[in-house]
Amino acid sequence: MELWYTEKQTENFGITAKVKQTLHTEQTEFQRLDMLETEEFGNMLTLDGMVMTTEKDEFVYHEMVAHVPLFTHPNPKHVLVVGGGDGGVLREIVKHPEVEKATLVDIDGKVIEYSKKYLPTISSAFDHSKVEVKVGDGFMHIAESRDAYDVIMVDSTEPVGPAVKLFEKGFYEGISKALKEDGLFIAQTDNPWFKADLIAQVFKDVKEIFPITKLYTANVPTYPSGLWTFTIGSKKYDPLDVPEERFHDIETKYYTKEIHKASFVLPKFVGDIIK
């Protein structure tokens, strides 16, 4: 018997991966959670039928979410992750010695629980002394925070289910208030091939709130189109004007200080989306 997981990334296109076994499946309070052991990508977490992360390619997304903003900010002491229940972004954050505290707020404790169980290399920082984990509504946590964070990272699912409100302008206004006066945030903002309208809308909304707004990309094989975008909104620091001495060596598999800069160079059709 052959078992194949197929994700329709659009109505008419998808990826398919051979599955050794289903490790866990559950309808949580918020979403359908599946943990699959795949042949090609190792263990794979899907939520509502969409790949969130896999052991083989997770490093791209997690490194690019964490290191671009953390090297952009000259002294990121307090960091907030909204979502990110697999722990991969946390694992990257604690590599930065400047960070004193990393708070993660994920709405679904089951994601954390099963990531700890089945994605041990990804969820390895949950017990780190700098890490604080809250199971709760990231939107509400942002709304209740004032002048609290140097860097906020929105590591959400696509804008379906519990994540819909994490793509609305009111959320970015809340982020601005939750950030310190020189803070910055990044959010994953889907792909330019199938979701150009979403990227354009988010970029426009963020640009109306933050003086420095930029888009960068990275290649994630298990995400739709393989080309992923991240939107950065910053009150003061420009990700393309980082002093050379700010960068320091860090153990990575995708990110380098050269990739940091090159990731903001957009293919023409991607640049046109945010014009």
Add this chain to the structure above:
Amino acid sequence: MELWYTEKQTENFGITAKVKQTLHTEQTEFQRLDMLETEEFGNMLTLDGMVMTTEKDEFVYHEMVAHVPLFTHPNPKHVLVVGGGDGGVLREIVKHPEVEKATLVDIDGKVIEYSKKYLPTISSAFDHSKVEVKVGDGFMHIAESRDAYDVIMVDSTEPVGPAVKLFEKGFYEGISKALKEDGLFIAQTDNPWFKADLIAQVFKDVKEIFPITKLYTANVPTYPSGLWTFTIGSKKYDPLDVPEERFHDIETKYYTKEIHKASFVLPKFVGDIIK
């Protein structure tokens, strides 16, 4: 009835695309050729079950094959395309006013015939006055050419079927002889996620022949992993040392002079493959 095309890009991973209809299917002298009308990507050409090109995303590959070497060379008059029977690379080449003649040698006339019929926006340059088309063995054409070309582009299939010998060191030695004394070539060299060994071998072989050898990447959604590599071997001109005034405006959807440079900045794990 729903018809889906599925390409196993590895034994355990693939893409799947909804098909409106099969426009043509044929076992040619060299390979299995299918032309599909897909919902997501428009018309799609597959050879031996692998996506060669689609109307929606073809511009990335064709622009990056053609413009990076053509802007690297200061005066590319004579250009050879090995493979490339869909005509997309030719269409990009004739945008360069310096080019006096572009010769295309594809082993399979059926690819040209059905690309003309079903991929009109891609195959639009076959009748251009600068274009010469030969149906024949590119390997033999290279072996019989001496000091003939400024730029050679190897737009082949994966190393299966008729393209196997286009990934061997003897072929690159032939290319070196077929190039003028300041010539350069590029070849598509598959993806770093599933074919790292191939990239490493090709890069090593090319580096033993050409003083300047570099790797660059581009995002192609319908190719395995979405991240494609190209290897450039050059006798004299460095793709990262192009004088600013060499670049001129050209109508593109992916390539820009900034992308030209950024495409050589490799993710750490990709750079490690060719170390």
